[in-house]
Amino acid sequence: xxxxxxxxxxxxxxxxxxxxxxxxxxxxxxxxxxxxxxxxxxxxxxxxxxxxxxxxxxxxxxxxxxxxxxxxxxxxxxxxxxxxxxxxxxxxxxxxxxxxxxxxxxxxxxxxxxxxxxxxxxxxxxxxxxxxxxxxxxxxxxxxxxxxxxxxxxxxxxxxxxxxxxxxxxxxxxxxxxxxxxxxxxxxxxxxxxxxxxxxxxxxxxxxxxxxxxxxxxxxxxxxxxxxxxxxxxxxxxxxxxxxxxxxxxxxxxxxxxxxxxxxxxxxxxxxxxxxxxxxxxxxxxxxxxxxxxxxxxxxxxxxxxxxxxxxxxxxxxxxxxxxxxxxxxxxxxxxxxxxxxxxxxxxxxxxxxxxxxxxxxxxxxxxxxxxxxxxxxxxxxxxx
Numbered sequence: 566x567x568x569x570x571x572x573x574x575x576x577x578x579x580x581x582x583x584x585x586x587x588x589x590x591x592x593x594x595x596x597x598x599x600x601x602x603x604x605x606x607x608x609x610x611x612x613x614x615x616x617x618x619x620x621x622x623x624x625x626x627x628x629x630x631x632x633x634x635x636x637x638x639x640x641x642x643x644x645x646x647x648x649x650x651x652x653x654x655x656x657x658x659x660x661x662x663x664x665x666x667x668x669x670x671x672x673x674x675x676x677x678x679x680x681x682x683x684x685x686x687x688x689x690x691x692x693x694x695x696x697x698x699x700x701x702x703x704x705x706x707x708x709x710x711x712x713x714x715x716x717x718x719x720x721x722x723x724x725x726x727x728x729x730x731x732x733x734x735x736x737x738x739x740x741x742x743x744x745x746x747x748x749x750x751x752x753x754x755x756x757x758x759x760x761x762x763x764x765x766x767x768x769x770x771x772x773x774x775x776x777x778x779x780x781x782x783x784x785x786x787x788x789x790x791x792x793x794x795x796x797x798x799x800x801x802x803x804x805x806x807x808x809x810x811x812x813x814x815x816x817x818x819x820x821x822x823x824x825x826x827x828x829x830x831x832x833x834x835x836x837x838x839x840x841x842x843x844x845x846x847x848x849x850x851x852x853x854x855x856x857x858x859x860x861x862x863x864x865x866x867x868x869x870x871x872x873x874x875x876x877x878x879x880x881x882x883x884x885x886x887x888x889x890x891x892x893x894x895x896x897x898x899x900x901x902x903x904x905x906x907x908x909x910x911x912x913x914x915x916x917x918x919x920x921x922x923x924x925x926x927x928x929x930x931x932x933x934x935x936x937x938x939x940x941x942x943x944x945x946x947x948x949x950x
Contacts (some may be wrong), residue, residue, distance in 0.1 A: 594911075622654045661849060773823055788830040811847055856868060
């Protein structure tokens with residue numbers, strides 16, 4: 566019984582440490598969603614290798630998108646003609662450098678680690694994108710060279726014309742797009758407070774609710790149940806810790822914000838800040854879901870470049886942080902009980918309510934849909950609702 570009380574206490578401690586910052590970050594994200602045009606990114610990402618990668622990385626910083634909702638957005642960018650490198654850079658930088666993730670990182674790890682995480686994540690995103698576009702350009706040059714050196718066919722297009730056959734010129738398709746003055750074009754959206762809260766605490770929070778709860782529970786469980794002797798045995802060997810954390814983090818599906826309580830809990834057990842950085846970089850960027858999407862829309866070679874480059878650079882930056890900044894105390898929470906402000910308590914309560922609401926809302930809607938499909942009577946009843 567005492568262990569479960571400790572588990573609940575550690576869960577609330579992690580919740581209190583991040584709730585106010587997450588709720589504030591989501592509100593800012595909702596405001597940004599209203600201020601930034603929907604086609605802001607897609608209209609600026611062309612096929613130029615270096616420029617598109619840098620733009621994709623920098624544009625991803627202010628966008629209010631979490632690790633879950635960035636995947637369909639990246640798929641849309643690819644369909645609209647963005648380069649593979651730009652898509653990969655966008656996948657890395659957007660969730661990690663989102664305003665909610667930045668504020669939540671600050672709540673646990675302070676200013677120095679937060680700045681380091683943002684800057685290093687931008688560098689990782691740019692490097693991955695540039696390597697991808699370099700490999701892609703080499704492959705295109707190889708394909709072009711092979712096509713140019715193919716043996717020419719017996720009959721050319723000129724032979725067809727001279728032999729008496731006529732070939733109709735392709736008809737020029739009329740553009741269906743309208744000008745900016747046309748009434749059918751999308752009008753500029755007006756700022757709406759209701760839409761701010763709907764997007765922040767509806768759409769965005771719904772995307773992260775499940776993974777956020779899992780992250781909080783796992784963080785509390787690590788803090789409560791992990792034997793100190795095993796933790797000390799692992800974390801005393803710094804290099805071994807890096808690789809164990811990397812292997813553990815890469816397939817784990819946690820968003821950039823939900824992975825923070827797990828990293829904080831591991832640091833409370835003695836893990837270094839550099840290892841925490843590796844976990845916070847590799848976890849959100851190389852989850853099994855993200856890597857499957859990269860494979861599907863970009864191909865096997867792109868997946869190898871994406872995962873290997875992130876892993877190597879996460880190790881380099883993690884080791885660099887421990888080497889140069891490892892002696893700086895960064896963790897803002899501790900095992901000891903600390904008084905919590907009224908505002909933090911209110912934010913924690915609201916965040917718990919939102920988590921429960923979105924989890925049960927999804928379950929209820931699934932159950933309702935299953936109920937509706939069972940009989941025509943129920944179907945008509947549900948449709949009337």
